[in-house]
Amino acid sequence: MNSIADVWNNVLQQLKKDLSETTIATWFDELEAVEIQGNVFVLYCPNDFKKGYIESLFLKNIKAVLRDIFSMDFDVRIIGERANEGENNRQNDRFSTAEFTFEAFVVGPSNKLAYAASLSVAEHPAKNYNPLLIYGDSGLGKTHLIYAIANVIRKNDPKARIAYVKGDDLTNELVDAIREGKTADMREKYRQADLLLVDDVQFIAGKKQTQEEFFHTFNTLYESGRQIVLTSDRPPSEMTQLEDRLRTRFEWGLLVDVAPPDFETRVAIVKNKAAMLGMTLPDKIANYIAENVTANVRQLEGTIHKILAYKDLLGNEADEETVTRAMQDILKRSSEYIPTPEAILEYICKYYGLEESVIRGQQRVREAVQARQIAMYLIRSMTNSSVVDIGKVFDNRDHSTVLYSIQQVEKKMKKDPAFAETVKEIKTNINSKR
Numbered sequence: 092m093n094s095i096a097d098v099w100n101n102v103l104q105q106l107k108k109d110l111s112e113t114t115i116a117t118w119f120d121e122l123e124a125v126e127i128q129g130n131v132f133v134l135y136c137p138n139d140f141k142k143g144y145i146e147s148l149f150l151k152n153i154k155a156v157l158r159d160i161f162s163m164d165f166d167v168r169i170i171g172e173r174a175n176e177g178e179n180n181r182q183n184d185r186f187s188t189a190e191f192t193f194e195a196f197v198v199g200p201s202n203k204l205a206y207a208a209s210l211s212v213a214e215h216p217a218k219n220y221n222p223l224l225i226y227g228d229s230g231l232g233k234t235h236l237i238y239a240i241a242n243v244i245r246k247n248d249p250k251a252r253i254a255y256v257k258g259d260d261l262t263n264e265l266v267d268a269i270r271e272g273k274t275a276d277m278r279e280k281y282r283q284a285d286l287l288l289v290d291d292v293q294f295i296a297g298k299k300q301t302q303e304e305f306f307h308t309f310n311t312l313y314e315s316g317r318q319i320v321l322t323s324d325r326p327p328s329e330m331t332q333l334e335d336r337l338r339t340r341f342e343w344g345l346l347v348d349v350a351p352p353d354f355e356t357r358v359a360i361v362k363n364k365a366a367m368l369g370m371t372l373p374d375k376i377a378n379y380i381a382e383n384v385t386a387n388v389r390q391l392e393g394t395i396h397k398i399l400a401y402k403d404l405l406g407n408e409a410d411e412e413t414v415t416r417a418m419q420d421i422l423k424r425s426s427e428y429i430p431t432p433e434a435i436l437e438y439i440c441k442y443y444g445l446e447e448s449v450i451r452g453q454q455r456v457r458e459a460v461q462a463r464q465i466a467m468y469l470i471r472s473m474t475n476s477s478v479v480d481i482g483k484v485f486d487n488r489d490h491s492t493v494l495y496s497i498q499q500v501e502k503k504m505k506k507d508p509a510f511a512e513t514v515k516e517i518k519t520n521i522n523s524k525r
């Protein structure tokens with residue numbers, strides 16, 4: 092036995108004594124041995140989910156096998172990124188995995204327009220829809236679709252320069268670039284891309300310098316016929332702090348939304364995700380999951396992962412009891428994650444010592460106005476409610492009034508740190524109550 096790869100193969104063979112072949116095939120397939128540093132055995136896993144899972148469940152098995160082989164104790168460290176491997180490489184890996192392709196995307200009425208538009212952009216970049224902006228709530232497949240676009244473009248042209256960035260990282264990157272005097276490098280990176288993907292672009296709204304930079308990047312790419320694809324949690328018309336010149340540009344191409352999938356699509360997603368993990372779920376169970384997990388696809392996926400974990404660890408088949416158990420955590424976590432508008436209102440009433448009818452109603456006294464505006468702002472930012480729905484909660488106010496109120500809070504939070512602290516505190520308290 093000489094190379095690190097041989098050692099690792101040997102470890103995998105020995106692991107078969109304790110773990111099933113399916114477990115090893117499912118969880119260890121992306122692991123690679125990197126090196127041995129002293130008594131630390133270093134592994135690499137590009138998939139964060141699998142990495143976390145192995146760390147919490149299988150490290151002890153790996154250590155035991157290493158002890159058997161070498162007659163000494165090893166620590167095992169799993170890294171998610173190799174030395175000298177930058178963000179670009181990691182993203183390129185993702186662009187080329189089978190996980191985020193058009194083939195792996197289940198199409199239904201809630202996402203068929205977004206799917207068709209993305210496919211069209213992938214096949215004819217910068218020809219039909221430029222920019223393409225996909226918007227919708229979290230976990231509904233926006234990132235999946237932009238990775239799928241990158242995947243096709245990369246396949247069709249392996250030399251295509253693809254730049255992917257998240258809206259919030261763009262600001263951090265710019266701050267770092269300015270500090271290190273490397274803004275020119277940053278500009279070059281984005282302005283030379285053949286395909287620019289910006290995930291969660293709403294985060295650049297309100298960031299003056301990021302918007303300025305992005306405006307010029309956008310123009311450069313657009314004018315030289317390169318494709319831009321953006322995702323966000325809301326349409327540009329609802330990005331209250333976005334500069335108008337960017338808003339109009341975001342609307343130049345095509346805006347498509349993704350909505351939560353209907354029952355049939357959820358069933359298809361459940362079956363599809365299970366099949367990708369080597370499991371076949373009986374119809375009854377797939378239907379049961381789809382009936383109960385309704386908010387987003389990420390939760391459906393989480394449920395399948397849990398069922399698989401139970402199957403591995405406990406040998407339980409996916410019966411209703413196991414599935415209920417797997418769903419419980421996920422549903423609990425999600426209800427912890429998204430408060431209802433009523434819960435937010437209730438807390439704000441307590442905080443300001445006001446009657447709910449006063450906050451919902453039309454009174455113009457200063458404190459009622461402030462509490463009402465904060466309530467609207469928090470409902471928008473903490474729940475999935477649209478401005479139209481929020482208007483309904485507040486005595487059927489028009490959506491433009493809601494937007495105006497949200498803008499007022501955002502402006503005041505910027506100008507007045509004490510006010511920003513108050514809003515933050517209310518938010519934290521609402522979160523911790525759940």
Ligand SMILES: Nc1ncnc2c1ncn2[C@@H]1O[C@H](COP(=O)(O)OP(=O)(O)OP(=O)(O)O)[C@@H](O)[C@H]1O
Pocket residue numbers: 190191195196197198202227228229230231232233234235236324360388389392
């Ligand atoms: N229609 C679908 N078919 C198959 N998988 C899907 C579908 N929609 C979403 N998914 C899966 O659900 C998970 C979450 O999707 P994704 O990350 O694309 O959501 P998102 O809309 O970008 O959310 P966020 O705004 O939080 O980033 C991914 O693993 C993705 O593969």
